[in-house]
Amino acid sequence: MENLNKNKKIIIICHCLINTNSKVYNFGIVKEDFEQRKKDLINLFINNNVGIIQLPCPELTCYGCNRWGHVKEQFDTPHFRKTCKNLLETYVDQIEDYIKNDFSILGVIGINGSPSCGVDKTCSGKWYGELSSNENLSNMLSSLTVVNEAGVFIEELISIFEIKNIKIPILGLDSMNINEIFKLFESTI
Numbered sequence: 001m002e003n004l005n006k007n008k009k010i011i012i013i014c015h016c017l018i019n020t021n022s023k024v025y026n027f028g029i030v031k032e033d034f035e036q037r038k039k040d041l042i043n044l045f046i047n048n049n050v051g052i053i054q055l056p057c058p059e060l061t062c063y064g065c066n067r068w069g070h071v072k073e074q075f076d077t078p079h080f081r082k083t084c085k086n087l088l089e090t091y092v093d094q095i096e097d098y099i100k101n102d103f104s105i106l107g108v109i110g111i112n113g114s115p116s117c118g119v120d121k122t123c124s125g126k127w128y129g130e131l132s133s134n135e136n137l138s139n140m141l142s143s144l145t146v147v148n149e150a151g152v153f154i155e156e157l158i159s160i161f162e163i164k165n166i167k168i169p170i171l172g173l174d175s176m177n178i179n180e181i182f183k184l185f186e187s188t189i
Contacts, residue, residue, distance in 0.1 A: 119172025
């Protein structure tokens with residue numbers, strides 16, 4: 001009988017990479033090429049017997065499916081950060097055990113642009129207040145920018161990794177770099 005974990009390689013991914021149902025409802029156009037490349041990336045791991053750890057979605061946990069889109073500043077609160085730390089605790093314990101038992105953790109894949117799981121890019125803006133009575137709502141919404149920072153969940157993961165001296169690359173995935181990341185893992189596996 002074949003040993004199923006002989007490969008001893010693991011990838012850690014943010015929740016919505018394989019469960020797009022957890023994302024904020026998108027009223028816009030879906031980038032079909034990007035969605036297909038994400039499937040190709042996941043299949044690369046599956047076809048090469050790489051174990052997949054799917055991190056939880058802090059936004060879904062806190063706000064459910066029927067939530068509005070948010071910016072990083074709205075999640076940069078003590079409660080949301082505490083929730084992120086609590087959600088990550090069990091997963092970090094697993095990661096430490098895998099490392100202790102000579103598994104190779106290939107990396108963590110976050111989703112750039114996310115206010116929670118962005119790695120190199122997150123959305124930022126001055127969003128707050130009552131929507132229905134805001135006469136400047138369109139101006140407020142247009143304050144949305146992409147900044148070169150990590151989202152709150154990834155910031156907490158980085159902090160935990162630093163405290164525990166866990167050295168795992170964390171990569172931000174987006175439609176501009178997915179082919180590059182695919183090639184990186186294709187050559188690593």
